[in-house]
Amino acid sequence: MPPTQQTPIDAHTLDAESATWIARLQAGSPGYDTAVEELHALLLKAASFEVRRRAAMFEGLRGGVQEDLAQQSADDALMAILRKLKDFRGDSRFTTWAYKFALLEAAAKVRRRAWQGREVQLEPASWSMIADRMQLPQDDVELREVLGALQRAIEVDLTAHQREVLVAIALNDVPIDVLAARLGSTRGALYKTLHDARRKLRARLAGSGLEIDRYLEAKAK
């Protein structure tokens, strides 16, 4: 992989090990190729760790598939790290900063693999189906009041896009990066949509005189 030009980072702000990594990964450094190989090996270990952790939750991730996903994750993480090396500020050790790229890639790849070929439900399931699924207690008046207000807010207050995103993520448990890929969006943009939808639900509950945080705290006890 050809080295990319980076803006030198102030090595005085880094711990010794991180400073060594950054120096070796600079374009033109005599240790560049070896450093890239060593970094890739670290990323592969992190990605393999993540794929193994996630594989237990999904069928169809056999040994060969796991190795492929880990390898692809390490490759993609390495590319991202070399591209973003100038962004490393030394807020953590360099290896901790690097690991998160491998873990993110591996987790996203496992989720996408697990959802390959599965339908992503964007339309709200009927509220009666949800109620049936949850076996609501008949005598919990406040719970029914909260659910009723939420149902109205979802139907009336949200835009169609907000409703799709909220339903997919919060009701149907679709991973946000899987949904982003299906909708041609990004994880950050969808979370903003989810956040805005949640504000509207909270406003509706407050307008109905329901103190949702007090309610949830009381139920958690």
Add this chain to the structure above:
Amino acid sequence: MNAPTDPDRLIARLVGPSGPEIGCEQCFDQLDRYVELELAGAEADLEVPGMRAHLDGCPACNEDHESLSALLGEKR
């Protein structure tokens, strides 16, 4: 990977966290620092305001947080 069947868990997922929260990009940007602070026993939530609320509200970022904590925990 199942949709919630507990009504209160469902309600919590629908309304999300109550406090101010950062977004997914900021979460990724701060995740390494936050986890190291946690593992060092420092006040991670004071140092990175809005992170805890985001982790409570975003299942994918919460998974990333768990994974980095587990990986660093294993390497200690």
